[in-house]
Amino acid sequence: MFFYISKLLWFFTAPSNLLVMLVILGGVLLRTRFARLARWLALGGGIVLFAIGILPVSSLLLPLENRFPPPAADMPPPDGIIVLGGGIDSVVSTARDHAAMTDAGERQLEGAALALRYPNAKLVFTGGPNPFWAGGKSEAHYAVAQWASLGIAPERVIAESASLNTYENAILTHGLVEPKPGERWLLVTSAFHMPRAIGIFRKAGFPVEAYPVDYRTEGSLSHLRPMREVSDGLRRFDLAMREWVGLAGYYFTGKTDALFPGP
Known part of the structure; x- marks a missing residue:
């Protein structure tokens, strides 16, 4: 239930979606007695939408x-x-019957590189199906197939294929591999997602070491450089806000024990 509620709330509160809805609302109200308010909504929403897309506000990803x-x-x-x-995009992968990577596909590639570098390490992929796509196969299914094409034997991979979010990733993976005291486990995920992921795994009783990949910012330059495309700026800003809101949401629902988990 938490998964579906969070997805529904985010659709309506994602900054880019919210601003577009304000602009549309302004357009709808223009021919009503609220025309003055409508103009402010449409103009203000459009200006803020453009500003978020161009200005370096996406540097919220940097911390x-x-x-x-x-x-x-x-x-x-x-x-x-x-x-x-x-x-991995499980919807496209199911439709094409081929592993189709998302813009976070570096998780997949770096996981494969680590597996080849450390052949004695256990290798786990955790990711279930898209719950909004009936009959779709899980991410884990296509991850195993893709890694096999890169030379990693399928029998080496421990696949967790039921989780729908990071909380379930942690809980189900912990139960699946039963880590022993003193073992060192690397957690591979996007750098912007690492604080929330580490916090959740810690809360689940699974101490892991961060192995961040898939960086989206340019370091300190992100504070200064305007975006070249409005769409890219909006995408980064939405990504940052989703993580900050997610950190707060997971903390206040008891799924992490720190508001901003750190090393």
Whole structure:
């Protein structure tokens, strides 16, 4: 239920969606007695929409991405590698019967690279089907197939194929692999998503080490550089706001024990 409520609320509160709805509302009200308000809604919504898309407000992603530094190149071999879903579009993959990666596909590629670098480490993929696409196969199904094409034997992969969100990723993966005290497990996910993911895994009793990938910002330059495309700026801003809202939501519902988990 938490999954469906969160998706529904985010659709109506995502900044770009909300601003577009304000502009549309302004247009609808123009020929009513609220015409003055309508003009303000349409004009204000349009200006803010453009400003968010062009100005470097997407740098809100920066503190999320910088929260957990990548591990040292000469780190000791891990006992296990966990790759979070999100790097595969299960709807397109099901329709085409071929693993189709999303813009977070670096999770997949880096997971495969780590698996080849550390052949003795356990390899876990956690990601279920799209619940809004009846009959669709899980992300895990296509992750295993894609990794097999890269030289990773399917029998080496521990696939968790029922989870619908990061909370379920953590709970179900913990129960599946039953990590032992002293083991080192790497968690591979997008850098902006790492604080929330680490907090959830910690709360689930699964201590993991951050292995951030899929960076979207350019470091300190993100505070200064305007966006070249409005669509890209809006996408980054929505992404940042979803994570900040998600951090608060997961904290206040008891799914993490810190508002902004850190190293």
